[in-house]
Amino acid sequence: MKILVTGGAGFIGSAFVRMAAAEGMHIEMCDKMTYAADILRVDSVKSSISVHTADIADTGAMDAIFSSTMPDAVVHFAAETHVDRSIMNPDEFVRTNVTGTATLLRLAAKYKIKKFVHISTDEVYGDLPADTNLKFTETDPLMPNSPYAASKASADMFVRSYIKTFGLPALIVRPSNNYGPWQYPEKLIPLTIAKALLGEKMPVYGKGDNVRTWLFVDDCANGILDLLKNGAAGEIYNIGSHEERKNIEVITSILDIMKADKNLIEFVPDRPGHDFRYAVETDKINSATGWKSRIEFEEGLFRTVNWYLDNKEWLLRKKSEVEGFVKALMAQYAKGKQSN
Numbered sequence: 100m101k102i103l104v105t106g107g108a109g110f111i112g113s114a115f116v117r118m119a120a121a122e123g124m125h126i127e128m129c130d131k132m133t134y135a136a137d138i139l140r141v142d143s144v145k146s147s148i149s150v151h152t153a154d155i156a157d158t159g160a161m162d163a164i165f166s167s168t169m170p171d172a173v174v175h176f177a178a179e180t181h182v183d184r185s186i187m188n189p190d191e192f193v194r195t196n197v198t199g200t201a202t203l204l205r206l207a208a209k210y211k212i213k214k215f216v217h218i219s220t221d222e223v224y225g226d227l228p229a230d231t232n233l234k235f236t237e238t239d240p241l242m243p244n245s246p247y248a249a250s251k252a253s254a255d256m257f258v259r260s261y262i263k264t265f266g267l268p269a270l271i272v273r274p275s276n277n278y279g280p281w282q283y284p285e286k287l288i289p290l291t292i293a294k295a296l297l298g299e300k301m302p303v304y305g306k307g308d309n310v311r312t313w314l315f316v317d318d319c320a321n322g323i324l325d326l327l328k329n330g331a332a333g334e335i336y337n338i339g340s341h342e343e344r345k346n347i348e349v350i351t352s353i354l355d356i357m358k359a360d361k362n363l364i365e366f367v368p369d370r371p372g373h374d375f376r377y378a379v380e381t382d383k384i385n386s387a388t389g390w391k392s393r394i395e396f397e398e399g400l401f402r403t404v405n406w407y408l409d410n411k412e413w414l415l416r417k418k419s420e421v422e423g424f425v426k427a428l429m430a431q432y433a434k435g436k437q438s439n
């Protein structure tokens with residue numbers, strides 16, 4: 100099977116590319132190479148994949164890639180993905196996540212793609228209250244709260260419309276928070292590791308009691324590969340684990356593994372509109388493909404911390420790139436909800 104993978108130089112897309120290439124799949128990878136990309140992530144399989152540098156919102160460039168490669172399937176990861184950046188500058192999220200997805204869908208229909216796997220997020224459902232065992236199912240309404248989540252929910256609606264109107268054999272995947280090697284250190288786990296290494300204060304939004312469900316990136320990539328092979332067109336599948344943790348618990352566990360000073364924890368003004376808790380039911384993917392998450396959080400976190408310690412130079416180089424953004428963000432959050 101020949102697959103066009105968008106966003107393959109990103110964190111999850113590259114884990115998928117490494118896994119699919121190892122299975123002998125023919126991979127055509129496309130990425131705009133934004134700040135979040137790094138081609139090093141697919142270095143281990145570079146001789147067996149083709150790389151195209153292109154913006155998914157550029158119809159001409161993407162049409163040229165479809166017509167020259169004629170893929171059987173598309174696995175669409177490319178997106179702007181950081182909630183805090185979407186609060187500071189939502190425009191790029193509309194362009195890539197909404198217009199870019201709509202462009203790909205139009206081309207997928209034009210070139211009669213046999214399967215289109217759209218990577219969405221559990222954040223499209225909105226959030227869950229504290230002290231309940233509620234979890235989102237695939238039929239729950241979309242109630243996005245951040246500009247990031249709103250752009251991903253919009254993209255999901257476009258996918259739905261292409262299924263209904265044009266009969267595109269597309270399916271939607273909604274993973275929970277991923278963690279693991281190669282994640283860009285603007286996100287909680289690698290940022291915490293980098294700051295602990297440097298002995299810098301770790302900004303914890305609000306009281307640190309927001310809850311996320313953590314999924315090891317290889318488990319996620321595996322689930323997406325299973326759905327590419329056996330997921331039904333027209334369907335939506337959540338992917339998640341049972342590993343719910345408060346942010347403060349995640350940070351404390353990292354500091355414990357690294358034997359770092361707990362005084363590095365610094366409570367800072369909360370992210371506006373901060374979703375309290377995400378959790379998803381995963382019975383549907385389990386029934387369809389037999390998939391379930393395998394890597395327990397304690398094991399995955401230990402492996403993750405050690406990977407970053409072994410790849411310190413990469414981590415600290417990327418961390419230095421985000422310093423200016425984090426400083427501006429903290430100043431903005433300190434001002435409260437007014438937009439810039």
Ligand code: NAD
Pocket residue numbers: 105106107108109110111112129130131132133134135136137153154155156175176177178179180181195199218219220221251273274275276277278283
């Ligand atoms: P990432 O930010 O690490 O990578 C995104 C990739 O998309 C980058 O390589 C970037 O260069 C590329 N990209 C951005 N704009 C582009 C454009 N206009 N054209 C082509 N390429 C472009 O993201 P990630 O964490 O790997 O997330 C991948 C997908 O999974 C996204 O769709 C995201 O919404 C979704 N998701 C992520 C998580 C998570 O915890 N990371 C959880 C659920 C869902």
Ligand code: TYD
Pocket residue numbers: 181182183276285286287288290302303304305307309310311346370
């Ligand atoms: P993040 O990794 O940005 O993922 P998402 O917002 O998509 O869930 O953040 C995970 C959680 O950690 C979220 O509740 C926000 C919080 N957080 C902090 O408290 N401090 C930080 O510096 C960052 C980046 C996140």
